[in-house]
Amino acid sequence: MIINMAVNATEEQIDHVVKRIQECGFQAHLSRGEERAVIGVVGKSEKHRGELEALQAAPGVEEIIRITHPFKLASRNFRPEGSVIELGKGVTIGGTEIVAAAGPCAVESAAQIGEIAEKVARAGAKLLRGGAFKPRSSPYSFQGLGGEGLKLMRAAADDNGLLVVSEVMDPSQIDVMLPYVDVLQVGARNMQNYYLLRALGEIQKPVLLKRGMSATIEELLLSAEYIMAGGNYNVILCERGIRTFDTYMRNTMDIAAIPVIKQLSHLPVVADPSHGTGRRDKVGAMARAAVAAGADGLLIEVHQDPERALSDGAQSLYPDQFAQLMAEARMIAPAVGRRIAEEKAHKRVAV
């Protein structure tokens, strides 16, 4: 930490800051330039860090500059070679293969989820995504099928050799979900729901943590740290669009966050161009861009009849569009030294 004193700071003010640093259990290195004094703070006392930060408003202080990242376990330095996380059934994320999760916004019926599961599996997806508990901004919207939805999704996934990823909204749902899902997803609105994050730190099931709508990358990594600090290191990060002044799309997809996260952290990162754009006709372009920028995976909404979907129909791809997207992504992957699973032979053997 560096404390940048104001140009007109008095000796008394400088002394006060130095003294407070020492009282908090840190060392203070004072260096005087022609224009101003700068004080370096060295040490590790977590206990008094809050007091140190309060010096920001001390008389004569211009600003406090943090020079270390506040996350440790999520940091690239913690595991420089990068994490490869096992999801089950031999599928891993973070390695050479780019992994796709696809499926509807919400599970609606056995027939719906069964048909979609078959089609996305055939196109090369490894996970089936779908919501059983839905976070809806209006209390009057469809809120999901709950436990029944989980069962339908599990069955559809098993029938097609897929894994299951689904959103958890509250600690009370974790036990209900564990038997049915392979990856627990934390939605953007809950990225800083620390009760939920802490509870997810106590299990070992992989967690897919979505970036909040206006979260910085550091905040995203701090939320990952909450989970990891509890002992669960199986965290996958997800860029799903941020909120900016531009309102043409539902969100502005921050494609650059992908290489930035890969640099700052060892955790795998996937892209969700469905929420990142909110418009079916832009999902393909942004999925390609994400792969070209180095994403470890894709999360794509697919529905066989988007106009009758109970939610997010406008951003759901038709199954054929998803297969097309996968084919394009497959062409791009080698440019970044990656590959994507092949499309399966057209006819699936009946179970």
Next chain:
Amino acid sequence: MIINMAVNATEEQIDHVVKRIQECGFQAHLSRGEERAVIGVVGKSEKHRGELEALQAAPGVEEIIRITHPFKLASRNFRPEGSVIELGKGVTIGGTEIVAAAGPCAVESAAQIGEIAEKVARAGAKLLRGGAFKPRSSPYSFQGLGGEGLKLMRAAADDNGLLVVSEVMDPSQIDVMLPYVDVLQVGARNMQNYYLLRALGEIQKPVLLKRGMSATIEELLLSAEYIMAGGNYNVILCERGIRTFDTYMRNTMDIAAIPVIKQLSHLPVVADPSHGTGRRDKVGAMARAAVAAGADGLLIEVHQDPERALSDGAQSLYPDQFAQLMAEARMIAPAVGRRIAEEKAHKRVAV
């Protein structure tokens, strides 16, 4: 809802949209301009609203324009005269008097909270604010005193004729908190934690709902709607700064949100310039601005020794600064037809 067809939409595409509107149980009013067709949608079928919205991506559709607010109970139309909410001990918010809540970021000890309570009460505050359960972005920061903190705060408030407002982070805390607090605060990071909102709808205790860091005003009102839809109409809204490109301050305080919320909703709105600025030396200016813009209340962090505060020291006022702020606000209130409680006589009788 209005569906704006693209300039080059075909007759077939227009017919398809009209047919889908009718299938969803709404009426379609087609109107053809020189350049394009526009379709008005009339009706009330909540059930198929998701399908209607999916038409946004139908071929030939340029955009869907919503013309009704998605919130009802929170709308000004629901209670045009405005809500005046009773907080207890004869204190109300939303009426002529502007109400101040003040206190430390976190309760630290009986001595700390007792001294602050006495001083803010003397300066004219009606509520004591303070955190017992703290949402901290780092898992390594001080997380609050929990239940013990609640007891200390209640005692300090009662000793000084104050009410208590404190943050609830999870539904499991509600029962623990009810005996000790008069207002339950929902933090900005939990504004869209729907499990929590729903649980707060089932009690009658007033809820102070903070605007999320990048929430639109409509989203804030929809979160209020979640609480109100459960039957708890005692909701107070709070502007506490939004995230913008500007990083000089911790947040950009959206003062204009105050009159906008007052126009769109009947709910009272308070301002939190402590979090809105993050800097002690700017809290006063923004508190004055909030009062001048029509706020119903203020939420101010005050600490007797901010440099040794366990959290948010940099934005906490010294008690004297708070008294000064109240004096200035008292001068401004008449310009907007309001008033603020007088400062108490200087010597409090010892208990």
Next chain:
Amino acid sequence: MIINMAVNATEEQIDHVVKRIQECGFQAHLSRGEERAVIGVVGKSEKHRGELEALQAAPGVEEIIRITHPFKLASRNFRPEGSVIELGKGVTIGGTEIVAAAGPCAVESAAQIGEIAEKVARAGAKLLRGGAFKPRSSPYSFQGLGGEGLKLMRAAADDNGLLVVSEVMDPSQIDVMLPYVDVLQVGARNMQNYYLLRALGEIQKPVLLKRGMSATIEELLLSAEYIMAGGNYNVILCERGIRTFDTYMRNTMDIAAIPVIKQLSHLPVVADPSHGTGRRDKVGAMARAAVAAGADGLLIEVHQDPERALSDGAQSLYPDQFAQLMAEARMIAPAVGRRIAEEKAHKRVAV
């Protein structure tokens, strides 16, 4: 400047950075913490500053942290007591009196500008504002009356004892405008039009410089520096709303920028709540907030028939609303130790 080396930076990388700093003519102070090395850079060689900044991408460098402001003449340190700028006819800005400029978005006719001038003068305005050259985002919109508009505005101002402020869009207009205006306004879209800024540095007429839609306060002060570096120190800054994710209003007025600018710079700062909100019914609240936050002046659009105004009708006040706004601002000013000119006696002597 401080160079923060990465945790895993090699000795060779550290040596390289130190060597480059010295080659650029600066001194390097290397300090090694437990976790990483930090290099302080001391010196004043403007010539090689660009090369220093390029070190940000050198191997082993995590980030470069600037600790001095890049503006000098605009800095509060340059003139700690604050600037009071003379505008003419005995009117000054930056002192105890808060100065209001009011008038239509565009000058439309002698009758229009004459009537408005009379009414705003009576309510206490000291300057008449109005556009002769209009920057319009569409090439098909009304572009202003040009030189003829300047003459009409000058005459209306002189008849009513007012000064004139009007926008300059290009260096070629300066000579045309000088005989008619007392303050030259630079619009938000031209805040970084360096050719224009430089040209304005070569005259002595006061310049009102509006903050760009997404300019940081530092960028605003650097643009002021462009003008001042040429020798014209008569610069007035203006907060007029920034662009954020919130679209309910035309812009988000950054009221906190007012006290921040007053702290960082000695230059006077005025607020433009007309552009800051874009809505007539919110102008009053934001004008009051600006005064409460310490603004040195107000810039308000007023039109006698806003529904027939050639531009910005939706945000123009009726003359009576302006008089009301001035009355409220007059009540608030003492809370910040300021005052505003009294309303004039109701009947103006006919000319």
Next chain:
Amino acid sequence: MIINMAVNATEEQIDHVVKRIQECGFQAHLSRGEERAVIGVVGKSEKHRGELEALQAAPGVEEIIRITHPFKLASRNFRPEGSVIELGKGVTIGGTEIVAAAGPCAVESAAQIGEIAEKVARAGAKLLRGGAFKPRSSPYSFQGLGGEGLKLMRAAADDNGLLVVSEVMDPSQIDVMLPYVDVLQVGARNMQNYYLLRALGEIQKPVLLKRGMSATIEELLLSAEYIMAGGNYNVILCERGIRTFDTYMRNTMDIAAIPVIKQLSHLPVVADPSHGTGRRDKVGAMARAAVAAGADGLLIEVHQDPERALSDGAQSLYPDQFAQLMAEARMIAPAVGRRIAEEKAHKRVAV
């Protein structure tokens, strides 16, 4: 245009709005829903459009919704097949081939620009980029070599079979630049400098128009419209990053803007990942993403010794990195049905 009346609008208010619409020369179509009245406005009278917009603040009006784009010549409807623009020497942009422009931020010397030109030409670039007139946010930074820089760049380009693109900052520079450049670039800070745009409409030389830091796509297209309305249809648009809350990078590159612009407009669009990221190590990933998303070209800063570059060194690629970027982009192009010029044989014949 649609006028959405408030729920509690009176008959008198509705009548007033209808009457005003008719007075402005438009037709009003009133439609009454269960909850509110909605008024469709049909007609083409540009003259009174400003007055129509002022109705937004009329009593009883909730909002005005525009349903037509304000740009016409820049609209995709104007030329549905897309524009292919000839740049000279047989190079076109907007067709199948993706075109790269590369070079230093600023021209510094004959040796510098000559070496870079040779290297980028060999890697497959078609244009040499470089600044002679530099817009710098500080008046104390290097401002470019001016006319001398143009000559050096022209010579270096001609020696290597390249075209020249360089920034114009003021109408007075156009005549000076025309003999030396093939494409005139308008910088982000000047995107709404309407005097400059108008002047560029009067020539036929292609213009590369950069998106402003916080410009919406509609505003970018309106600025293109300014140039096209003057008769110059040779406009190329450029995405170069927008300003958001995220400060890890210099800007947030809005990759999704590329397919959005391609949908709304017929004009070619290029990407500038150098300014879009500000960091050398992220330029490659974002260039690949831009190609994958459908960009018609790339604008890349390249310098043979970035640590000694006079500006933007931190974001300039080494020539080898540029060649690598081109090789990767060449692999990606077929996934979007495009191609990129091959690398030239290694040894250039000496001139």
